[in-house]
Amino acid sequence: MSAIAIKHNDEVVDLVTAEELGITGEEIELDNSPESLDVLRHSTAHLMAQAIKSLYPDAEFYVGPTVKEGFYYDFKTESEIGEGDLKKIEKQMLSFAKKKYKIEKYTISMDEAKEKFKDDHLKLSVMERIKDDKISIYKQGEFEDLCRGPHLPSIGLIRYFKLTKIAGAYLGGDSKNEMLTRIYGIAFADKESLKAHMEMLVQAARRDHRKIGNEMKLFTFREEVGAGFPIWLPAGGRLRARLESLLFKAHRKRGYQPVRGPEMLRADLWKTSGHYQNYGENMYFTQIDDIEFGVKPMNCVGHIKVYEDELHSYRDLPIKYFEYGVVHRHEMTGALHGLFRVREFTQDDAHIFCTVDQIEEQIIEVVDFVDKIMTTFDFKYSMTISTKPEKAVGDAEVWEKSEAALVRAMEKNNLPYTIDEGGGAFYGPKIDIKILDAIGREWQCGTIQLDNNLPERFGLEYNGENNEKIQPVMIHRAILGSFERFIGILTEHYAGEFPMFIAPTQVAIVPVAETHKDYAKQLSDKLIDINADSEIYAKNDSLNKRIRVAEKTRVPMIVVIGDEEIENKTVSIRDRRTREQYTISEEEFLKLIQTKINEVNF
RNA sequence: GCCGACAUAGCUCAGUUGGCUAGAGCAGCUGAUUUGUAAUCAGCAGGCCCGGGGUUCAAAUCCUCGUGUCGGCACCA
CATH class of the missing domain: 3.30.980.10 (Threonyl-trna Synthetase; Chain A, domain 2)
Structure with missing residues (x-):
């Protein structure tokens, strides 16, 4: 050479x-x-x-x-x-x-x-x-x-x-x-x-969430419904519901209050917020009785209205509202892509109203929340702090304090981060979370943004120690980003082989012969009691065929039930990956499933 | 939005230079079989060939306008 x-x-x-x-x-x-x-x-x-x-x-x-x-x-x-x-x-x-x-x-x-x-x-x-x-x-x-x-x-x-x-x-x-x-x-x-390399491309294509979503019947799109509007099918609905309920608990533990704003708000409000002027092109508008309404592209205004519903004392802060907020955005046709880029999606959105001094601890808490979720799903991730852009609104001192708080939060927790100088939003600095999936691709999902602009525009305030009116800081944050995008990423990350705690179906039950069907049904009911979904494969097909079909649906666990199992009160488990089989008692089996489902807490 | 490609059964796909009643596998339904760990057999049903409009004796096939999808670009508070 x-x-x-x-x-x-x-x-x-x-x-x-x-x-x-x-x-x-x-x-x-x-x-x-x-x-x-x-x-x-x-x-x-x-x-x-x-x-x-x-x-x-x-x-x-x-x-x-x-x-x-x-x-x-x-x-x-x-x-x-x-x-x-x-x-x-x-x-x-x-x-x-x-x-x-x-x-x-x-x-x-x-x-x-x-x-x-x-x-x-x-x-x-x-x-x-x-x-x-x-x-x-x-x-x-x-x-x-x-x-x-x-x-x-x-x-x-x-x-x-x-x-x-x-x-x-x-x-x-x-x-x-x-x-x-x-x-x-x-x-x-x-x-x-x-x-x-060509083989790698083929493998990546096999993971495509659009393909797997179709195979596993998670979601679909239809021409007559409209581009960018996903339809969640039962299996996808179950997966999503599991994710939602896990996350709901996690928010409650951290002191977030569930709230909900309306889907449409009067256009005047969007003018107050600045969305009308700055984001109007991406919004959908309609008239009701001669009044213009805008479908929400974000949830902040709704949460601001919740905040405004009562007077707040500095003793109440921080106040945290969260919502699985459905938003609509007019994305350009060419940008639409499966679940990754849609026109209607649901954010795991929250807004924290706090004092300037509380920013740091709040950021630390959110970052810790992010870490819990990402490690649960085996994602590596990186964070970028974006600082004040040239075109920015708000007080220079608040900007400085906010940026410093973000940096301190990272430093104190020993978290690696990069800085995108001038990459922040016009209303405040932010932290973007990029996740790295199983095959090394990067995705932008969660974001934590400090905002002094909306509190200013809406004249938000709380009463300070000396009964003076103080403007709170607002922190926008989403961790998954959106359920659509995140589930799309999860699908590709796991190539459809979801872990037990979010899988659409936890167990496939295969009775050997017709006489074992009743027992299978009983087992299925017991599984429901411990919050596990199962599916019974009792169709008039050969045992081999039914096991094959069950394997192809990517259920995490297949159990076979025949005379032996019924007699001994056991189940025969077949591992999805290794194809190995082993037999355990029914009691142990239920406990196993329960542990696998409950072991996850964000 | 822009450039290019594509759209046939629930799914995956055949369908020749425009020419007989548009095919197959899987899934579905019916029947036989009742199975011990990755496809039992037979039969049946299933189509506005993405939607308008046009060319032609004749269109799934050619032209045109939409809609949707795919690969990128641009966009992405």
């Missing part, structure tokens, strides 16, 4: 550049190390561009970087390119690769470059973004492209790649600009890694 690039002062430099500058460094070989793959994929992107150019001579190219999952190239052509054309492009790429063109490099001045590419409006707009007055050009065969590199010494080294997706993308990532065609691809140093 020979080097494809070198590492000089921690920077990956390709061989032509190294020679040009007369520098040396640690050799990088063609393997699956991050540095090597980056070079390989970058060159593969160029090879793809070369193939596209030869197939579609009018094509103009924008940028072709490497990304987390491979590479892409943005380009423009008058021809229509569809998914079916990817194969054709791949073939062309291979035929170029076989010619083993060397990848050459030369440098020209910005002015020369502008002259050279004067008919290529995409290249010109790339150059606008470059500050340097020198432009390097990489060339392979007839094809050349301006690029910073680094690249492989020859395209002959590119063999194991695949074009994966074709899509549209706005020039410069701005929706005001024209749309280009983008093709995504992936490349590896060897065949096995490519194969493994």
Whole structure:
């Protein structure tokens, strides 16, 4: 093996550049190390561009970087390119690769470059973004492209790649600009890694909550109902109810009061809150008797009205209201995605009204709450504090105090966090919780936001020690984010194999023959008494078939009941994963289920 | 919203260059069988081929406008 690039002062430099500058460094070989793959994929992107150019001579190219999952190239052509054309492009790429063109490099001045590419409006707009007055050009065969590199010494080294997706993308990532065609691809140093990657994609697709939700009959969508409005089916309803009741208890323990605001409120209120002006595009409005109403996109206003229902003393604070709040948001059609992005969803929403001095302890409590939930579900998670943005409202001192409280809460609990400088909402700083699922994907779910704006707008107050009127701080927080999104994530996280305490059905009971049906029913009733749902598989099918079906429904536990079990008052348990069987007494079995259900407390 | 693809039975999918009564597997129903740990057998039923409109002697198939879904982009208090 020979080097494809070198590492000089921690920077990956390709061989032509190294020679040009007369520098040396640690050799990088063609393997699956991050540095090597980056070079390989970058060159593969160029090879793809070369193939596209030869197939579609009018094509103009924008940028072709490497990304987390491979590479892409943005380009423009008058021809229509569809998914079916990817194969054709791949073939062309291979035929170029076989010619083993060397990848050459030369440098020209910005002015020369502008002259050279004067008919290529995409290249010109790339150059606008470059500050340097020198432009390097990489060339392979007839094809050349301006690029910073680094690249492989020859395209002959590119063999194991695949074009994966074709899509549209706005020039410069701005929706005001024209749309280009983008093709995504992936490349590896060897065949096995490519194969493994493709297999990984298949596995990820198997976990897709839309697919599993359909198989397990958790939820569905219907064209005639409308896009983005999920329908919860019985199995999904049971799962969700379990989650709701666990969480309800957890809130009560922490002193939250269940409340409920109306689904629609007068538009004037949304003007007071600022939603009308700032969020109106995403809201649904209607008229009732000539009065305009807005369907709530958030629950805060309802909770504010609860707060306003009586006078509060500083002795009462903190006051915590929670609600499984159904909200409606007008998401754009293209954004809708299974349960992850819908137009109607239910938040596990709460608002804490407290004094400025209480912020820190409240944050600590919420963060602890978050931790309990996330570890219960085996999620790793990370937190980001977002601070004051340029466009912000409210008192500078309160901002400072609030931000400091968030940071202190993290530090005192020894919690790792990152800071997103200026990423806060206009009304206050926030902590976002990102969860990491079983296959390493990140999801934004929960959020904790400090708000001084709404208390101000609504003139909220409490009586202080000296009977003075003080404005409380409002903390918005959701831990799951929404039941829809969270259940979608859980589904993918567990690949549908939910743990006992939230599974739609805890036990599948399979009676061996018809004579054992009554006993199965009795057992099922006993399970209901301990809050476990079961399903009896007594259809006129072979035992094998019924066990197979039960396995496929992903119930956590299957018990088989026949003469022996009835005689000895036992159950024969079949473990879902290992397929092992063992027999325990009915009493032990019920206790086991009960423990498994109750062991979880947030 | 934008670019591209797709929409056939409850589900997963066939259906040729436009041409006979639109097929299969699973699920469902009926019957036989009563099963000891991953598919017993036979029969039956099931379709406005996403919805309008058009082209044609003839449309699931071609065109067009919607709706929905998928992959991205943009969006995401």
